[in-house]
Structures are given as structure tokens and as C-alpha cells.
Amino acid sequence: MLGSTLVGYNFGLAGPFWFAAGCSPMIVFFALLGISCKLKIPEAHTLLEIVRIRYGTTAHIVYMGLCLINNIIAVANMLLGASAAITALTGIHIIAATFLLPVGVVLYTFVGGIKATFLTDYFHTFTILIICCFFTVKAFTIPEIGSIGHLYELVRTASTAHPVEGNHAGSYLTMTSKGGIYFGILHILANFGLVIMDTSFFVKAFSASPSAVVPGYVIGGIAYFAVPWCLGTTMSFVAIGLEGQPRFPTYPRRMSATEVSGGLVLPYAAITIAGKGGAAGILLITFMAVTSTLSAQVIAVSSIISFDIYRQYFNRRAKDADVIRWSHYGVLFFGVFAAAFSTLLHYVGVDLGWTLYMLGVLTCPGIFPTAFTILWRRQSRIAAILSPLLGMATGLAVWLGSASALYGGVNVATTGQILPCVYGTVASAFSPLPYTIILSLFNPQNFDWADFRKEKLAFDTGDDVVATVDPVIEQELNETGAGSQPHLKRWARIAAYWSIATFVGHWVLWPLPMYAAKYIFSKTFFTAWLVVAIIWIWGTLFVAGFFPLIDGHRQFRAVFAAVMREGGVKEGERGGGGDGESGDEGELH
Numbered sequence: 001m002l003g004s005t006l007v008g009y010n011f012g013l014a015g016p017f018w019f020a021a022g023c024s025p026m027i028v029f030f031a032l033l034g035i036s037c038k039l040k041i042p043e044a045h046t047l048l049e050i051v052r053i054r055y056g057t058t059a060h061i062v063y064m065g066l067c068l069i070n071n072i073i074a075v076a077n078m079l080l081g082a083s084a085a086i087t088a089l090t091g092i093h094i095i096a097a098t099f100l101l102p103v104g105v106v107l108y109t110f111v112g113g114i115k116a117t118f119l120t121d122y123f124h125t126f127t128i129l130i131i132c133c134f135f136t137v138k139a140f141t142i143p144e145i146g147s148i149g150h151l152y153e154l155v156r157t158a159s160t161a162h163p164v165e166g167n168h169a170g171s172y173l174t175m176t177s178k179g180g181i182y183f184g185i186l187h188i189l190a191n192f193g194l195v196i197m198d199t200s201f202f203v204k205a206f207s208a209s210p211s212a213v214v215p216g217y218v219i220g221g222i223a224y225f226a227v228p229w230c231l232g233t234t235m236s237f238v239a240i241g242l243e244g245q246p247r248f249p250t251y252p253r254r255m256s257a258t259e260v261s262g263g264l265v266l267p268y269a270a271i272t273i274a275g276k277g278g279a280a281g282i283l284l285i286t287f288m289a290v291t292s293t294l295s296a297q298v299i300a301v302s303s304i305i306s307f308d309i310y311r312q313y314f315n316r317r318a319k320d321a322d323v324i325r326w327s328h329y330g331v332l333f334f335g336v337f338a339a340a341f342s343t344l345l346h347y348v349g350v351d352l353g354w355t356l357y358m359l360g361v362l363t364c365p366g367i368f369p370t371a372f373t374i375l376w377r378r379q380s381r382i383a384a385i386l387s388p389l390l391g392m393a394t395g396l397a398v399w400l401g402s403a404s405a406l407y408g409g410v411n412v413a414t415t416g417q418i419l420p421c422v423y424g425t426v427a428s429a430f431s432p433l434p435y436t437i438i439l440s441l442f443n444p445q446n447f448d449w450a451d452f453r454k455e456k457l458a459f460d461t462g463d464d465v466v467a468t469v470d471p472v473i474e475q476e477l478n479e480t481g482a483g484s485q486p487h488l489k490r491w492a493r494i495a496a497y498w499s500i501a502t503f504v505g506h507w508v509l510w511p512l513p514m515y516a517a518k519y520i521f522s523k524t525f526f527t528a529w530l531v532v533a534i535i536w537i538w539g540t541l542f543v544a545g546f547f548p549l550i551d552g553h554r555q556f557r558a559v560f561a562a563v564m565r566e567g568g569v570k571e572g573e574r575g576g577g578g579d580g581e582s583g584d585e586g587e588l589h
Contacts, residue, residue: 001132001289002081002263003356004228007183008236009255009265012164012172013521013529014180016232017511020225022187025503026195027221032495033196034205034213036374039488041452047202048308051373053452055381062385064308066366066392068301070197071334072341073359075297079342081263081352082290088264089271089279094346099339101287105294106335118204120295124288126545131281132231133541136534139238139273144245148527154241161244162254172240173521175514182418183357186425188507189367190360193429197366200300214491218498223543225506226536233533235269248272261353261416294338302330354416360425361399365391368433377447383439387432395428 007015037044044050048067052060083097092100145151155172163170166178195201205213242248243255249268250259259268270278306327311318318326345355365388372379402420404410414420521529549556 001128001227001231001285002085002266002352004232005236005239005266005269006260006263006353006356007180008232009239009260010164011177011180011183012159012167012174013233013237013526014167014175014177014511014515015183016229016236017175018180018184019187019232020227020229021506021511022184023191023228024221024225024506025188025499026192027224028218028495028502029192029499030195030201030205031214031217031221032492032499033371033374034202034208034217035210035488035491035495037202037205038210038213039485039492040374040449043453044202044206046199046206046303046307047197047370048199048304050452051370051384052308052312054373054447055384059381059385060308060312062389063366063370064304066388067197067199067304070194070363070366071199071297071301072338073355073362074194074198075294075338076342076345077352077355077359078290078293079338080345080350080355082286083342083346084262084352085264085267085286086283088259088262088267089283095343098342098346101290102294102298102335102339105291105298106331121292122544122548124292126541128285128288129227129537129541129544131285132227133538134281135270135273135278136230136234136537138278139234142247142273144242144247145238145273148530149523151237151241152521152523152526155237158240158243168518169520171520172237173526174519175511176518177515179418181515182422184507184511186357186360186418186422189364189425189429192367193360193363193365196370197363198297198300199303200296203299203303204296210488211491214495214498218495218502219543219547221502223540226533226540230530230533230537231266233530235266238269238273239265242269242272258351261351263352294335297338298331298334301334302327305330305333349412350416354412357416357418357421358399358424361395361421361428362392364425364429365389365395365432367429369436372436377449378440378444379436379447380440380443380445382443383436386439387436390435391428391432394431395424398427399424 004016004019007019009015011018037050041050041053048060048064051063079098079101082101083094086092086097086101087094090097139145140147140151145154152173159169159171159173164172164177164179167180168174168176205217208216239248239255243250245251249271255264255268259265267279267282270282272278274281306323310326311323315322369379369384369387373384399415399420400410402423403414403417406419407414407417
């Protein structure tokens with residue numbers, strides 16, 4: 001939310017679109033990875049277990065490092081932007097905000113684990129979308145804007161006063177934006193890395209019913225598109241259009257580059273249209289977005305510490321209770337470390353804009369090797385180990401070399417420019433592809449997917465463990481052999497089709513012709529553009545807020561029936577019970 005308004009302010013309406021198009025395709029693509037994992041290794045808990053079984057200890061350690069780097073840089077990017085926004089809205093010291101944000105997350109994740117993550121994701125996302133939809137209405141009720149058409153006139157005037165370098169005719173109202181498409185390239189690659197190397201995506205996929213993985217990620221990816229597109233366009237254009245009017249917080253000056261890069265476009269726009277209520281709304285959605293995302297990252301890191309480090313290298317006979325205890329240690333450790341690392345970045349001059357541009361250099365090297373680990377049987381062990389390391393070295397070299405060549409030095413300012421980050425991200429993402437193919441051709445592996453099932457990853461059910469498996473999931477997991485394989489393969493085909501269609505639609509057919517057309521939006525076209533975005537985000541509100549209640553009605557009825565039976569058992573106990581009481585208790589158990 002903060003990032004999409006930042007790039008909207010910098011590049012015009014191309015920025016939020018490319019932000020959205022840089023996220024939705026890989027969320028949908030993860031449906032293919034998730035169902036492939038459930039098809040080939042249904043007992044796995046993390047991505048790293050898959051790497052270890054296929055390639056051994058050295059690869060396991062290498063990918064563990066890649067995943068942890070991914071988690072750390074993702075959390076730092078989030079905390080830097082959120083703490084700056086909270087500081088601007090409340091006056092609290094930025095370091096206090098950086099350390100206080102993870103506190104609540106650590107507490108409820110410590111107690112509730114992944115169940116707490118699922119529940120908070122739902123409630124927080126529902127609340128966030130309600131407030132986002134409120135802003136799409138409130139922005140057009142203030143006298144200074146009044147309508148989408150008048151907002152268009154304000155932005156067109158701003159384009160004349162402050163033309164955008166690299167945009168066609170300097171206009172904010174065009175998709176022909178060099179800065180926008182540069183950002184789109186680095187953002188889609190960076191987010192492929194963030195998704196594929198984020199073990200929390202795999203943890204959630206492994207935790208879900210097989211028939212829920214593909215619809216969940218496909219619907220989620222498409223619905224998500226509206227959030228950065230609609231909110232980023234609306235609120236960045238509010239800031240651009242009203243920046244020279246007295247109700248804007250920085251009046252009579254424009255926002256400084258530091259304020260923009262710090263992610264303050266959205267808070268300032270919210271204050272402009274809704275005053276203190278707008279500030280409270282941004283404060284609330286920032287807190288909720290951070291806690292949901294940080295909770296997922298904490299779960300990811302704690303699962304690495306408990307399953308991939310403790311269970312694998314320190315206690316191979318660990319029981320469920322042992323792993324849970326170490327996951328608690330992981331939750332506490334990562335919460336403190338993330339806040340401390342973000343503080344370090346703040347004091348060396350790094351902010352949301354810098355991390356938003358460069359994070360792909362660090363997150364992308366594992367994209368192709370990781371995907372091939374799950375999808376390509378011929379990738380060799382040496383290729384899987386060396387290609388991401390060579391890719392990261394290549395990306396870092398290109399990034400730093402480009403900063404030095406283009407801007408005359410290597411420092412925070414030059415390395416945060418968009419061109420070095422684009423070159424470094426592209427090199428980091430694509431160089432592992434030839435590395436892994438060439439290395440694999442010398443000694444291809446020809447891996448047998450059935451080998452994944454030979455290693456037992458599920459816990460032995462002992463006296464200290466109570467199995468509580470959802471009946472629907474249990475039924476699907478019990479369908480073995482010919483019954484389950486065609487079912488999962490069908491979902492894999494559906495996921496592949498949706499992955500291709502989403503990428504082609506969001507990244508090729510829709511935006512690229514508009515980039516080539518050098519078209520400056522008319523008032524009518526801009527109105528239609530924003531109306532579609534607003535309808536889409538209201539549809540996302542329904543999908544994320546109300547559809548889970550409809551989709552889960554059977555589970556709600558089952559829980560309600562169980563609660564009522566429990567009440568009947570307790571009533572029977574108070575009344576003396578007998579044979580009927582004992583039967584009820586057995587049924588409940």
C-alpha cells in the first residue's frame with residue numbers, strides 16, 4: 001500500500017499498475033508449485049526439506065541461507081516503511097515504532113502458531129479492505145476534488161507544472177513511462193523471488209487441503225491486483241493534485257524526496273481527504289498489514305529453525321512437542337533480530353524506496369533452481385548448489401558496477417537508483433538459468449519423484465500428540481494410488497493454465513500495447529480506468545471478506561454442532577449421566 005502510492009507519485013498511473021502486475025502473476029504461479037509439492041511430497045513441512053531430500057546437506061544449508069536472506073530483507077522493507085509512516089502520523093520515535101511493531105506479532109504467533117496466522121490474515125485483510133474501499137469513496141467527497149473528472153484536471157495541471165522525466169510528454173496520465181516499466185521489470189522479478197523463496201508460502205500450501213491450494217492462490221492473486229492498482233492510483237493522484245493546496249500537510253512546499261522515498265505519500269493523502277480520521281485509518285491498516293505479513297515471516301523462520309535446523313541436525317528423534325518448543329524460540333529470536341536489523345538499515349540511511357528497488361538482487365538467485373527442484377527431474381546436485389550462488393554474485397556485481405559506472409560511485413544514494421537495481425535484479429534472476437542448465441547437462445540427475453515419498457517426514461503419533469485432522473483433508477489425504485494422482489494432476493494442469501493466462505494478461509496483453517501507444521489518457525478513459533479499479537477492489541473486499549464465510553459454511557456448522565454436543569455432555573454430567581453420557585463423550589473424542 002505504501003509502495004504503490006510511492007511509485008504512483010513518482011511515475012504516474014503506470015506505477016501502481018506495474019506494482020500490481022508485479023505481484024499477482026507469481027501468487028497465481030505458486031498454485032502450480034504448491035500443488036506439485038502436494039503431489040510429489042505430501043508429508044513435507046517446508047521447502048527446505050524437499051531440497052535436502054533431493055540434493056543433500058550442502059544444498060540444504062545453501063538454500064536455508066537463501067530463504068533466510070529473503071525473509072530478512074522482506075521484513076526490513078516492510079518495517080522501514082511502516083515505522084516511517086507511523087512516526088509521521090503519531091510523532092513516536094521511529095526506532096520505538098520499529099521495535100514495538102513486532103511485539104504483538106511475536107505474542108500471538110508464539111501462542112497460536114500458523115492457526116493464529118490464518119485467523120489474523122483473515123480479520124486484518126478484511127479490515128484493511130474496508131478502509132481501502134472507504135478511501136475510494138471519501139476521496140471524491142471533498143470539495144477540492146468532487147469527482148473523478150476534476151481529479152483528472154488537477155493531475156493534468158500538475159503534469160504541466162511538474163513534468164515527469166521519462167514519461168511521454170511528461171504526463172502523469174500515460175502508461176508510456178520508462179521509470180514505470182523499469183520498476184515493473186524489477187518488481188515482478190523481485191516478487192517471484194520473494195514468493196518462491198518464502199517458506200511461509202510453502203508452509204501454508206502444505207497446511208491446506210489439496211483441493212483448496214489452487215483455487216486459493218489463483219483467486220487470491222487475481223483479487224490482490226486491485227489493492228495496489230486502485231489504492232495506489234487514487235491516493236497518489238490525490239497527493240499530486242492537492243499538493244499545492246492549503247489542506248495538504250506539507251503546504252506550501254511539495255513533498256521532499258526523503259518523504260516520498262520514506263513511504264509518506266499515502267499517509268499525507270489520507271490526512272488531506274479525511275483529516276485525523278484518515279490518519280487513524282492509515283495507522284490501523286499499516287499496523288494490520290505489518291502484523292499479518294510479519295506473522296507469516298515469523299512462522300517461516302521459526303519453521304526453518306525448528307524443522308530444518310533443530311530436527312535435522314540436533315535431534316532427529318524430536319517429537320511434536322520438541323519442535324513446537326523450538327519454533328517458539330525461533331519466533332522470539334526472529335522478532336528481535338528483524339527489529340534490530342531494520343534499525344541498523346535506518347541508521348545507515350536506507351528507507352522504503354531503497355529496499356523496494358534493490359531487494360530483487362538478493363531474493364532472485366533462487367528462482368529457477370528452486371522451481372526446477374520441484375518441476376525438473378534432470379537438474380543435478382552441483383547445479384542446484386552452485387547456480388544460485390553464482391547468480392547472487394553476478395547480480396551483486398552488476399548492481400554495484402552499474403551504480404559506479406552510471407553515477408560515479410557506490411553509496412546508499414547511487415545503489416538505490418532504479419537503473420542499477422533493474423540491471424542487478426535481471427542479472428540475479430536470469431543468470432542462474434544458464435548456470436543450472438549448463439551444469440546439469442554435464443551430469444544430469446534424472447531424479448525419480450517417487451524417492452520423495454521414501455523418507456518419512458510426518459511425526460510419529462505418540463501419547464503426547466493429539467491428531468486433529470479436518471475430516472475433509474483427512475479424506476483427501478487418504479485417497480492414494482489411482483484415486484488421488486489424477487485428482488492432483490488435474491489441479492496441476494489448471495494451475496499451469498491460470499499461471500500462463502495471468503502473466504500474459506497482466507504483463508503482456510494489457511500494459512505493453514498501452515506503453516507502445518504513447519497515449520495520454522482522456523478524461524473519459526481515465527474515468528473508466530479508475531471506475532474499473534474501484535469496482536475491482538470492492539470485488540476483492542467480497543472475495544477476501546465474505547467468500548470465506550460462504551465457502552466455509554460446512555466447517556462452521558461442524559464447529560457449532562460440536563460445541564452444542566459439548567454443552568449436552570456437560571449438562572448430562574451435571575445430571576448424573578449414565579450410559580448415554582459415556583457414548584456422547586466417546587463420539588466427541
